[in-house]
Amino acid sequence: MTGDAALRDRLRRRAAPAAAAVVTVAAGLSVRSVLGGDLAKYAGDALYALLIFWLVLVVAPRSRAWVAAAVAFGVSVAVELFQLTGVPAGLGARSTLARLVLGTTFNAPDLPFYAVGAVAGWALYRTARGIRAAQRRHPAPRSR
Template sequence: MSGETTVRARLRSRAAPAAAAVVTVAAGLSVRSVLGGDLAKYAGDALYALLIFWLVLVVAPRTRAWIATIVAFGVSAAVELFQLTGVPAELGAHSALARLVLGTTFNAPDLPFYAVGAASGWALHRIVRAVREGRRRRPPARHPR
C-alpha cells in the first residue's frame, strides 16, 4: 500500500466515529431544549460517555469496541470523581468550556448513566458493523425475467 493510500485508509477508518462524535455533541448540547429536569441531565451524562466512546475510536480506530466501552466509562467516572476535589467547580466558574467538559459537582447517580452511554456506543458500533458485514456477504439480488 502506498503512503497516500495508507493515509486515506486511516482517514476513512476515523470518519464514521468522527461523524458520530459530531452528532453526539449536537445531541448533547440540544438535549436540554427538548427534555427537562432529571431526564435531560441523565441523558446528557449518557451522551457524554458516548462521546468519549467515539473519540476513543477516532484516536485509535483499531480499538475493540468493548475496550472503547471500558475506556469511555472509566474516563467519565474519573471526571465525576475529580469533581470531589472542587477543582472542576473552580475552573467552571471561569470557563463555560471547563463547565461543559468537567462538570462542577459530584453526583453519584451520574455513574450508571455513564455506563448506559458507553454501552450504547458498544451496541451502536456492533449494529453498524453487522449491517456493513451483511452488505458484503449478501449475494446480488436476482431479478425474475
C-alpha cells in the same frame, strides 16, 4: 499498501466515529431544550460517555469496541470523581468550556448513566459493523 492507500484507510476508519461524535455533541447540547429535569440531565450523562466512546475510536480506530466502551466509562467516572476535589467547580466558574467538559459537582447517580452511554456506543458500533459485514456478503443488486 501504498502511502496514499494507507492514508485513505486511516481516514476512512476515523470518519464514521468522527461524524458520530459531532452528532453526539449536537444531541448533548440540544437535549435540555427537548427534555426536562432529571431526564435531560441523565441523558446528558449518557451522551457524555458516548462522546468519549466515539473519540476513543477517532484517536485509536483499531480499538475493539469493548475497550473503547471501558475507556469511555473509566474516563467519565474519573471526571466525576475529580469533581470531589472542587477544582472543576473553580475552573467552571471561569470557563463555560471547562464547565461543559468537567462539570462542577459530584453526583453519584450520574455513574450508572455513564455506563449506559458506554454500552450504547458499544451496541451502536457492533450493530453498524454487522450491517456493513452483511452488505459486503450480500451486496444489493445493481439496477440496469
